[in-house]
Amino acid sequence: MIEIALKRLPHGEGLPAPAYATTGAAGLDIVAAEDVCLAPGARHAVATGFAVAIPPGFEIQVRPRSGLALKHGVTCLNSPGTIDADYRGEVKVILANLGAEPFQVTRGERIAQLVPAAVEAARLIEVQELDDTVRGTGGFGSTGRHSLP
Ligand SMILES: O=c1ccn([C@H]2C[C@H](O)[C@@H](COP(=O)(O)OP(=O)(O)OP(=O)(O)O)O2)c(=O)[nH]1
Ligand SMILES: [Mg+2]
Numbered sequence: 001m002i003e004i005a006l007k008r009l010p011h012g013e014g015l016p017a018p019a020y021a022t023t024g025a026a027g028l029d030i031v032a033a034e035d036v037c038l039a040p041g042a043r044h045a046v047a048t049g050f051a052v053a054i055p056p057g058f059e060i061q062v063r064p065r066s067g068l069a070l071k072h073g074v075t076c077l078n079s080p081g082t083i084d085a086d087y088r089g090e091v092k093v094i095l096a097n098l099g100a101e102p103f104q105v106t107r108g109e110r111i112a113q114l115v116p117a118a119v120e121a122a123r124l125i126e127v128q129e130l131d132d133t134v135r136g137t138g139g140f141g142s143t144g145r146h147s148l149p
Helices: 066-073
Strands: 005-008 028-031 034-038 044-052 056-064 074-076 082-085 090-097 104-105 110-118
Touching: 034 044, 034 090, 056 090, 066 074, 082 090, 082 110
Parallel strands: none
Antiparallel strands: 005 044, 028 110, 034 104, 044 090, 056 082, 056 110, 074 090
């Protein structure tokens, strides 16, 4: 369990805090801080009304809610969105409406979920040759039924 500082912004006053819907939930549900109508094919960075300070070595992933995706075709366009540990601005949810009908986002409605995760920092070491593997350079379905020659 890690601790993440959360600052409510003026336009987020009165909204429910991010919360786990059940004890075993992986994601903290977050709600919209604004009303916005998403036309089919449209996208919008939806305000949440809060900012966070994540401890070094961690990130928060912004993930879609499957119910919105299945019922309405509404998803997070950049899924999973990345909240960096050093970001202090408002957390926003880039919602896209891939459905055929307009979708009304209503202030207070749950629109996405936050999943905190540990991140490893890497130091890149430039080399002339990489080690051999069975896969080699094959990818993009190379092991499947319709594998390319
Ligand atoms: O769904 C998201 C994704 C990002 N962010 C914020 C927090 C994150 O730390 C910052 C930058 O995100 P990212 O690195 O994905 O975007 P970028 O296009 O690389 O922008 P930057 O140049 O600011 O890093 O934007 C959100 O609020 N919601
Ligand atoms: Mg970036």
